[in-house]
Amino acid sequence: MDAFYFQITIPEFQYPIIWDNPIPGVYMSSVFFTHTFPTVSKMVGGEKESICLRVVEVVIPGYRVRGETALLECQYDLERDVLYSVKWYKDNEEFYRFMPRFSPPQQSYRMDGVKVDNHLSDDKRVTLKGVTLKSSGLYRCEVSAEAPSFSSVSGEGRMEVVYLPRDGPHISEQGKLYQVGDVLSLNCTSGRSYPASILHWYVNDEKITSSKELVEYAPVMHKHGLLTASLGLKLSLAPGHFPGGALRARCVARVSPVLWTADQESLVERVAPLIDNREALLLDNQWVMILLYIVANGLKPKYLSTGYHSSLGYCPIVAQNTRLPQYAGLHPG
Known part of the structure; x- marks a missing residue:
């Protein structure tokens, strides 16, 4: 017959417990606290064989949009244990429990931001309907076994509820x-x-x-x-x-x-810069000189016209059929 011993693991603490009175014929290993609830396993022929409750996976959606449904999952393995209860907590306050000995086995509690759909919830999943901003928080699943082990394990995860803008920036x-x-x-x-x-x-x-x-x-x-x-x-x-x-x-x-x-x-x-004031004054003076020249010399042009000159960027006065002096920047005709 193979020798075996029991190993109890309770995470988050890292110091051993020395047994003063070991069970005759059974070799006890050191106990390391690495979790808040124990997991017991049996060593047979150098291999570990689990003999009681353990949590396999806890699935909490990281983000949900306001108004959506949220599904919380707690997958566990009883091994040789019998289920006593599954309880769910939000920020350390219980809002749902499943106890197979009761009828009905589901029971939910009122909590701001938490609405459990009992028809879609059981021992391994809980459905929250119409989540709000107050549904954000830390969710924990706690699974407990019946006697004689009375073992209890848990897992947790955080969910944030977001509200998306109705229009763009x-x-x-x-x-x-x-x-x-x-x-x-x-x-x-x-x-x-x-x-x-x-x-x-x-x-x-x-x-x-x-x-x-x-x-x-x-x-x-x-x-x-x-x-x-x-x-x-x-x-x-x-x-x-x-x-x-x-x-x-x-x-x-x-x-x-x-x-x-x-x-x-x-x-x-982009717009072109405006004409400098000094440049505008110079243009005004040139137009005046042109008009004075026409009057002083008794010239009778057929007509005077103004128009936008694409190459100059301003509107010069043009005397048709009239010989005018060549002023800087102005080209009659």
């Missing part, structure tokens, strides 16, 4: 005209969500990361705990910002993890 201060040397000033505001949206600016498809060009704002809290995020952009414009004569500024909003993404783009056109 909005860019303000649009429609302005800019020149090289101006400071582009735009603001991007997300829709209401939980958690707050994460915003990023892109200029001509290049992400803006410099803190000198970004203006951070604190999230604004709304009813029911929803948040609005805002991010400003201040960029000194250079010729390279206008490929093809226009700048493309885009704001991207994300709810992390990437459960939702939306963006809005703003097209900023």
Whole structure:
């Protein structure tokens, strides 16, 4: 007959217990505390054979969208034990239990943010319907066995409920005209969500990361705990910002993890600089001189016309069929 001994493992503590009076004929190993509840196994011929309750897997969805259904799973193996109860806790408060000795075996308790669907729940799964932001928290499954072992094991996981924005980000201060040397000033505001949206600016498809060009704002809290995020952009414009004569500024909003993404783009056109005041005055003086020359010399042109000159960029006065002196920048006829 093979010699065997029992090993009890209770995690999270790492010190041994020395047995003062070992059972005759049975060799006891050291006991290491590595869990809050014991798992007992039997060593036969150098191999470990489990003889009582153990949790195989606890599955808690990391994220759910508000209004959705959440399925919590607790997979366990009784081995030679008999099930006494399965209990579920949220933030250390019990909200559901399954006890096979009772009829019906399921029983749920009222808790803010937790609505159990008993028809879709049993000893290994619990269905939560219509989750809300208050459903977020730490969920724990605890499985207990009947006598004689009275063993109990548990597993846990955290679930966060998110509220996605109903519309995309909005860019303000649009429609302005800019020149090289101006400071582009735009603001991007997300829709209401939980958690707050994460915003990023892109200029001509290049992400803006410099803190000198970004203006951070604190999230604004709304009813029911929803948040609005805002991010400003201040960029000194250079010729390279206008490929093809226009700048493309885009704001991207994300709810992390990437459960939702939306963006809005703003097209900023470049305008030519205005004529210098001194240049405008010079042009006015030239037009006056032309008119005085015509009157002083008794010239009678058929008509005078004004029009936009594409090569000059302004509107000179043109005297038809009249010989005029060649003033700088003006070419009669």
